[in-house]
Amino acid sequence: MARISKAACIGGGVIGGAWAARFVLAGIDTKIFDPHPEAQRLISEVMANAERAYKMLTRAPLPVKGTLNFSESLEEAVRGAEWIQESVPERLDLKRSVLAQIDIAADPKALIGSSTSGLIPTDLQRDMKHPERMFVAHPYNPVYLLPLVELVGGEKTARAVLEDAKAKLATVGMTGLIINKEIDAFVGDRLLEAFWREALWLIKDDICDTETLDNVIRYSFGLRWAQMGLFETYRIAGGEAGMRDFLSKYGPSLSWPWTKLTDVVDFDDALVEKIAVQSDAQSGQRGIRELERIRDQNLVGIMQALKAGDEGRGWGAGRLLSDYEAHLWKTAPKPQANPAKEPLKLLELRVPSAWIDYNGHMTEYRYTQCFADASDALLQMVGVDADYVKAGHSYYTVESHVRLLAEAKLGDALYVKAQLLPSDGKKIHSFMGLYRASDDTLLSTCEHLMLHVSSKESRSVPPLPAVMMKLKPLIEAHAVLPAPDAVGRSVGQRK
Ligand SMILES: NC(=O)c1ccc[n+]([C@@H]2O[C@H](COP(=O)([O-])OP(=O)(O)OC[C@H]3O[C@@H](n4cnc5c(N)ncnc54)[C@H](O)[C@@H]3O)[C@@H](O)[C@H]2O)c1
Incomplete structure (x- = not known):
């Protein structure tokens, strides 16, 4: 690229x-x-x-x-x-x-x-x-x-x-x-300008205040726009009769008296003052950087939700995020599958604010995510990358047992280490530990079993030789390590 x-x-x-x-x-x-x-x-x-x-x-x-x-x-x-x-x-x-x-x-x-x-x-x-x-x-x-x-x-x-x-x-x-042709304000800002004009009229004419107007957007069509834009949304609104029916139903309203789009509001001092006062009442208690952080976190959440859309293939901006991530995985230097006789360090991260729950600790499913991400890192290491998966092979997780031993807090630097337990490579059986970097405290463990599959045939098959060549030496190197105490524990077993 x-x-x-x-x-x-x-x-x-x-x-x-x-x-x-x-x-x-x-x-x-x-x-x-x-x-x-x-x-x-x-x-x-x-x-x-x-x-x-x-x-x-x-x-x-x-x-x-x-x-x-x-x-x-x-x-x-x-x-x-x-x-x-x-x-x-x-x-x-x-x-x-x-x-x-x-x-x-x-x-x-x-x-x-x-x-x-x-x-x-x-x-x-x-x-x-x-x-x-x-x-x-x-x-x-x-x-x-x-x-x-x-x-x-x-x-x-x-x-x-x-x-x-x-x-x-x-x-x-x-x-x-x-964009096909050059035109003042291109596509996005032309749409926004039309919207802005109508919004200014609504404030000027005291139909609503700035907060009500923003609420109308964010509780309704703002949510729709982030995922399907205008035409695809309206296509659905047409119901089974489709777009033609929708257009014939709503087309005539374009000439109804309620749109002021072509009239420009008089942007005088009184209107500026009115908007500024209402906006201060609405949002003035927070600084700009704080509002930016709230906006960013919301956008991240929306993009992540869209990444899971269309049955995991990603939708709209979520599909773009997924494509970018695939590019990052592809271009990142491949971690070396170094078959040393010690657990593999697979993941390093810092706990972000979105991961904190109402108790002030890292929320439960994020521990599982750390282990899932560490498993992905292990797979990348042995050559199970986006191309391998696209060609029809992958490992699926079939069993996982997570123990929560101590809490991770906002901003903590964490890492995951994994020991591969004896297995034939068609199965990967691992025991992972999530540690706090500052004092190497063990916070959580995960015993994890993955199975190699042909995703096209939906059945378990041995991995391709290139993967086996990298995986086998790792499993063999770890075979000399003593099995961690917690391997094979059942849920609720005493320490
Ligand atoms: N703010 C938006 O939401 C937005 C969105 C898309 C595009 N834009 C466009 O981006 C451009 C910048 O907008 P902005 O919002 O960042 O404005 P801004 O006022 O925040 O930033 C402009 C910067 O340019 C600097 N500057 C002035 N003269 C300069 C010079 N001769 N050489 C180098 N730097 C100089 C200023 O010091 C200032 O920091 C505009 O063309 C704007 O239309 C803005």
Whole structure:
């Protein structure tokens, strides 16, 4: 895949800072140029939120973080970068001049994306010498979590550049959707603008306050939109009669008097004040960073739920997350199946806040998840990777006995070690321990049995020779270790 190894962010505000976080967490060395006196502090806060969100988002092996450097000049920042992302304020004159500066200083083959929310690329690329590699790459906030980038080419943009940008974005967990024609505000912001106008009317006319309006969205169609968008949702609304019936039923309402979409509300001081006061009453008790963390945790939860959608194949943004995780597993350095005579260290992690229950400890099923993730790591180690599974073979867990011995708390660093017990490789019988890293306290154990299967035939078969070659030496090396005391315990047995 078309990996980016060096990136530059010109402008490091809300959007530029979050682009930088996205790049750095994807293992890309990134330079930022932003003359704002507090740029470093602001970006380090965004980075901290992004890292926190990623810890909750995925257990896939994230690459070693890229470096993050603040440059003294735009020229220094873009030198050697393969992807340059412009995210300066939304003013055509400023963006044109910044893009022209980037154009002169950058490698002629470097891709140059603009984060603009609405300016068209033909206007932006006007003063560039190599405009063919410039395009709009419009992301959504928070850029480090939301996967969409609208890719829009101008008159001088090469189509191959958009395809290249799309391929490169996939390697940082984003999806580039190429928009057919350039148009002010592209697709997403046009929809949002229409929605925004109607919302402003509803507030101005005292139909409801900001909190009621937000509740209407988040308790209803906001939930639907995250998973099926507009047309697929309406298709269902048409019932068995389908989309044609839906359109014939609701089409006429477009000309009913209740839509004010084409009238622009008078955005006067009174309306600004009204919205600000209502918004303060609604959300003013929490700071922006706190709201960001709540938003991120909710988004992570939604994306994880969508990952389980469509019977585990993943749906919408959940499918994209699953594709990104598959990419991370594929590109991560393979852990070596070192057949030493000692238990294997399979997993290291830190307990995130989403894993804490009402008792203030790591919730019960997360212990099981740690062991499931450790088993996956063991399988990766012996060559049971995404390709192996896709080709029709896998190991299924058939039995598992977890003991909870001590509590893990928020932020604890944990690790899992596994001893392989004697087995023929068609079965993998293991005994795993979950430890607290600070004092090596054993927190939980799991005796685990997996069976190799042909998923197409739905029956147990021996593993393919390549897997057996790695697995057998591990089982043999561990055969000399004494069996842990708790092997074969029954539930409820006294210590
Ligand atoms: N905020 C959003 O939700 C959102 C979403 C998608 C796209 N965008 C677009 O992203 C761009 C940036 O928006 P933002 O919300 O991050 O704005 P922002 O005001 O938070 O950040 C802009 C940053 O650019 C810096 N800057 C100004 N002049 C510069 C220069 N000459 N060189 C380098 N840096 C310079 C500023 O110091 C500031 O830190 C805009 O084009 C906006 O339309 C914003």
